[in-house]
Amino acid sequence: MTPHFRFNRIIVTAALLCLLPAAIFAQNNGGPRMDHENTLPPTPTGPTPMAPDGHPDLTGLWNGLADNLLGVPNQMHNVGIEVGPDATRDIHSGVQIATWPLQNRTRQNNEQNERAATLLRRMGSNRPIYKPQYWQRVKDFDANSNEEDPSNNCMPAGVPRMGVPSYIAQTPKYLVFVYPGQGGLIATATSYRMIPTDGRKHTNLEDLDGTWNGESIGHWEGDTMVVDSIGFNSTSWFDQLGGYFHSENMHVIERLHRDGNTLTWTATVEDPDVLLEPWTTTPRIALLNPDSKAVLSESLPCSERDFAHVVTKEHH
Amino acid sequence: MRATMIKVLAKRAVVITAFAALAFQAAAGQSSKPSAAGAADDAAKLNTSEVAKTLKVAAEALGLARWSGVGGQRLPEVDVINTMEIWGSGTTYGLSQASKPGEPGPAFKTEYHATLGYNPPAMRVELTRTSSGAPSQGGAAPQQTIEVVRDKYAWDESEIGGGLVPGKGTATPAMAAVDNRLLQLWILPYGVIKAALAAGDKTKVSTEKGTTVITFPLSEQLANVMVKATLDAQNEVAKVETRSENPALSDLNTETEYTDYADHGEIATDVKSPGHIVRKRSGHPVLDIRVKMLDANNPYLVFPVPENIKKVAAH
Numbered sequence: 001m002t003p004h005f006r007f008n009r010i011i012v013t014a015a016l017l018c019l020l021p022a023a024i025f026a027q028n029n030g031g032p033r034m035d036h037e038n039t040l041p042p043t044p045t046g047p048t049p050m051a052p053d054g055h056p057d058l059t060g061l062w063n064g065l066a067d068n069l070l071g072v073p074n075q076m077h078n079v080g081i082e083v084g085p086d087a088t089r090d091i092h093s094g095v096q097i098a099t100w101p102l103q104n105r106t107r108q109n110n111e112q113n114e115r116a117a118t119l120l121r122r123m124g125s126n127r128p129i130y131k132p133q134y135w136q137r138v139k140d141f142d143a144n145s146n147e148e149d150p151s152n153n154c155m156p157a158g159v160p161r162m163g164v165p166s167y168i169a170q171t172p173k174y175l176v177f178v179y180p181g182q183g184g185l186i187a188t189a190t191s192y193r194m195i196p197t198d199g200r201k202h203t204n205l206e207d208l209d210g211t212w213n214g215e216s217i218g219h220w221e222g223d224t225m226v227v228d229s230i231g232f233n234s235t236s237w238f239d240q241l242g243g244y245f246h247s248e249n250m251h252v253i254e255r256l257h258r259d260g261n262t263l264t265w266t267a268t269v270e271d272p273d274v275l276l277e278p279w280t281t282t283p284r285i286a287l288l289n290p291d292s293k294a295v296l297s298e299s300l301p302c303s304e305r306d307f308a309h310v311v312t313k314e315h316h
Numbered sequence: 317m318r319a320t321m322i323k324v325l326a327k328r329a330v331v332i333t334a335f336a337a338l339a340f341q342a343a344a345g346q347s348s349k350p351s352a353a354g355a356a357d358d359a360a361k362l363n364t365s366e367v368a369k370t371l372k373v374a375a376e377a378l379g380l381a382r383w384s385g386v387g388g389q390r391l392p393e394v395d396v397i398n399t400m401e402i403w404g405s406g407t408t409y410g411l412s413q414a415s416k417p418g419e420p421g422p423a424f425k426t427e428y429h430a431t432l433g434y435n436p437p438a439m440r441v442e443l444t445r446t447s448s449g450a451p452s453q454g455g456a457a458p459q460q461t462i463e464v465v466r467d468k469y470a471w472d473e474s475e476i477g478g479g480l481v482p483g484k485g486t487a488t489p490a491m492a493a494v495d496n497r498l499l500q501l502w503i504l505p506y507g508v509i510k511a512a513l514a515a516g517d518k519t520k521v522s523t524e525k526g527t528t529v530i531t532f533p534l535s536e537q538l539a540n541v542m543v544k545a546t547l548d549a550q551n552e553v554a555k556v557e558t559r560s561e562n563p564a565l566s567d568l569n570t571e572t573e574y575t576d577y578a579d580h581g582e583i584a585t586d587v588k589s590p591g592h593i594v595r596k597r598s599g600h601p602v603l604d605i606r607v608k609m610l611d612a613n614n615p616y617l618v619f620p621v622p623e624n625i626k627k628v629a630a631h
Contacts, residue, residue, distance in 0.1 A: 037390045072388030081394075088394045095435045098375070098395040098513045105383050105393050106376060115586050117384035119396040122614035125435040129620050132477020132484060138616045143583065242616060276480060276620060 032064055032289065034071030039083040041285040044260035048223075051170060055220050056258040059170045061294055064261070064287030067180060068164040069157075069240055072117050078163065078240060079124030080282030091282050092126035121241055128244055128269065128279035141243025148243065150235050154181070154302035157188045158212035158236030159229050160252050160267035164286045165193075167296050168256075168263075173198045175218055175225070181299040190299045195227055205230055210248045212236050227254040238269050239281070247273035261288040363520060367512075370521045370528060370547075375509050377551040379579070379587035379612075395513075397506050397587065398435050399617040404428040404593070406605035408445060411597075420601040422447070424459075428605050431617045432501055434510055438466035438619035439501045442476070463490070465497035466619040468537065469629055479622035487622040491629060495537055496567055502534055503572055505553035505590065508545045511535070527554075534558075541568050552577045552588065571596045580610040587612035 042065065051057040068074050076083060080091040088097040108116065122142075130138055141148050151157050157179070165177035174196050181190035197218040208215055208231030216229040229252040238244045238252075251270040256263060268280040375381035375395065383393040405428060410421040424445035432439040441463045447456040462473040470490045471479070478485025502511050508530070512519045515532035522529050528547040533539065540561045548554035553574055560568040576591030589610040595603040 035387050035390050039391070070387070072384050072386060073391060076388075076391075083391050083394060085392065088392075090435055093435050096514075097435075098381070098510070100372060100375075100381055100393040102390070102392045104372070106381075108383070108385060110385070111584075112586055113385035115584060116382040116396065117386040117388060119382060119585060119587075119612075119614055120384055120388060120394070123394075123396050123398045125398065125433075127616065127618060129618055131481050132475075133481070135477060135616065135618065142616055143611070143613070 032066050034066035034074055036065060036071075036073040038085060039073045039077040039081060041077075041082075042262050042287040044262040046260040048258050048260055051172075053172060055225075056223050057170055058168045058175065058225060058256060058258055058263065060263075061167050061289040061296060062164055062263050062286040063166045063296075064289045067166055067182075068284060068286055069162075070182065072120055075121045075240065076124075078282070078284055079121065080126045081120075081124050090123075090125050092124065095125070097123075124282070126282050127242065128239075129276045130274055131276055134245075134274050138243045138245070141237070141245060142241070143243075145241075145243060150237060151188045154189050156191050156212040156236070157240075158232070158238075159193075159214055159216065160254060160269065160281070161236060161238055161240055162188075162191055163240065164263065164265045164284050175227075178296060180296060181302045189302050197225075202228070202230055205249075210234065214250075214252065221255075223257065225256045227256070228252075229254070238267075245274070246271045249273050261290075262286065263288070364517065367519050367521045367530075370530060370551075371509060371513055371519070373551045374530070374547055374553065375513075377547075377588065378505055378509065378553070379585065380506060380509055382586075395510065396614070397510075397612065398614050399431070399433040400506075400587075401611040401615055401617060402428070402430045402432075402589070402607060403609045404605040404607045406603070408443060408603050408605075409601050411600060411602070426605070428603075432504070433617055433619065434501070434507065436467055436619070437498060437501055438464075439497060440464045440473075440476070440617075440619060441497075441500070463493065463497060464619065465494055465501070466621055468494060469621045469625050470494040470497050471622065471625045479624060480620060487625055489625055489628040495565065498538060499534075499541065499558060499568055499570065502538065503543070503556045503558060503570065505556075505574055508543065508553050508556055511543065512545070538568070540565070550577070552590075566598050569598050580607055581612055582609060583611070583613050585612045 049057040065074060068078065073083070081097070082089045082091055083099070086099055086101055088099045089095070090097060151161070162179045166180055167178040169176040174194055177193040177195065179191040182188050191213065193213055193216055195216045195218045199219070200217060202217060203215055210231060210233035212233060212235070214229040215231040216227050218225055218227045220226070232246070232248060232250050234246060234248045236246070238246050238250065246269070249271060253268045253270075255266050263286045265284045265286065266281050268278055269275070270278045372381065380395055380397050381393045382396045383391055406426060408424050408426040410424065424447055427444040429442040430439060442460065444458050444460045446458045462476065462478070464471050464473055470493045472488045472490050473479065473485060475485035479487025501507050511534055512530050512532045514535065519530060519532040522531070524546070528551070530545045530547070532543055534541045534543060542559050542561070544557045545553050546555040555574070556572045558568055558570045560566065572593065572595040574590035574593060577588045578591055579586060580589050580591065581587065589607060589612065591607050593603060593605045593607065594601070
């Protein structure tokens with residue numbers, strides 16, 4: 001083999017490794033495509049099915065817009081950036097953001113695409129307000145997330161970072177939430193939660209071993225399911241991006257509201273140890289999978305296949 | 317024979333389709349050109365079209381207008397810049413009553429650190445200044461100031477985030493400085509493009525001595541300030557001049573030159589920033605800074621308003 005040929009093989013291999021995350025994005029475990037034309041919330045249609053106890057039935061496959069953590073459009077929706085065909089708005093502040101029509105876009109190579117995606121995912125104004133002594137730490141965590149992110153190495157995302165469950169099963173006394181894992185560079189383990197709704201109280205915080213998902217208990221407030229969680233470890237981050245660490249005293253309140261074929265989810269994070277004030281996510285609206293026969297397909301095996309190739313601080 | 321024919325026809329079809337697509341794109345790109353001149357409406361359209369084109373190329377030159385092919389290939393291009401952090405060093409000048417127009421006041425060797433955001437509009441400028449004429453052999457002790465503005469609030473911090481947590485520094489109101497501090501945010505190249513886009517029909521484009529000039533008014537607190545921005549050959553914002561119509565606000569008459577554009581980030585963003593910033597206020601030099609690094613990756617930067625500042629503003 002000539003040196004020239006070997007060099008070409010290295011170039012080709014490197015190029016394929018660069019393309020791998022994009023290929024994984026495109027696969028999405030065989031589910032609906034995630035490269036939507038906009039990040040506008042889906043319009044609810046159809047009736048809201050009711051459970052025998054008179055509350056809305058949340059049961060369903062809530063990945064009609066693909067897994068809520070995947071793809072730039074979903075990630076922009078998650079941080080509250082509402083992109084329409086020719087107008088963009090930051091939902092939290094109401095600020096209009098300059099938008100240029102699709103047909104006038106300039107060409108970009110793969111690196112430019114990655115860098116732009118990093119900016120697009122972080123442009124929302126709805127950020128938790130930490131105490132000043134932690135500002136630099138949050139910034140450093142985010143800047144070095146390729147090494148610092150606790151969900152790397154196939155660890156769980158944790159509550160509430162995992163966001164909207166892709167599948168919900170509702171029974172009279174508990175809910176089951178399922179979150180498919182992801183392969184590639186953003187590798188997280190498949191997670192599930194079993195959430196009692198039978199009126200029980202939380203265990204004393206001192207008696208709980210801190211975990212990634214904490215102890216969750218659900219109850220209805222009108223037509224809204226409220227899931228209250230305590231008892232976390234201090235390892236996870238509480239949003240998909242941003243380096244948002246927390247203490248073991250974090251308290252999370254999730255709210256899920258079904259309207260026809262849409263499910264609105266928010267999470268409020270209280271952590272007086274590190275935050276100046278409670279923080280609430282911008283509402284994320286998931287769409288019921290339009291295929292009534294769809295099932296949640298098997299997740300790709302979680303493996304940090306790209307991690308060894310990370311050589312810069314550029315985010316993904 | 318038939319198979320060969322089909323192959324040839326298929327190839328032709330591909331070529332024709334490709335040309336048709338290119339022609340469509342070219343037509344789409346030209347569609348904003350006016351078809352007739354003379355009428356006032358057409359003149360207005362011409363300017364509107366020219367403004368849109370000019371602001372687009374200026375936004376692209378800065379890396380402000382972006383889209384991503386990684387899962388976002390069907391989304392339009394948007395303004396991606398919200399927060400950023402700048403580190404630099406150079407010279408700042410005090411304002412001296414004795415100084416004649418054009419002459420600098422006392423000079424200070426300065427370490428410059430600014431954090432800023434456009435949504436909401438906010439900026440924190442940390443200056444560490446050492447007098448160049450040190451009075452003693454040991455030299456003058458560096459003086460640190462932290463000046464903050466957010467929306468209609470301005471205050472000085474004794475340390476970063478001072479006044480937010482009991483026992484951790486103080487925040488001193490500086491409400492009279494709101495306009496001046498906000499102006500610093502909007503005359504940065506990114507602020508210029510954002511504000512020019514926001515000004516809509518009030519933004520005009522012209523040519524002066526072969527260079528492109530954008531003029532527009534600022535809004536809200538700075539509504540009486542006109543901005544004139546000059547682009548260089550790469551469509552980067554090279555010079556920004558501001559003029560206030562109110563004689564009492566002559567502090568808002570500034571002139572800033574931006575040169576040596578590059579991606580100055582430790583983490584590459586394809587966002588370009590000036591490497592050299594020189595500013596005059598009311599004719600006097602006030603700032604001459606070399607940018608050492610700029611984090612444009614929308615870093616975590618927040619500007620909560622301390623309670624005591626809100627109370628002062630309410631009165």
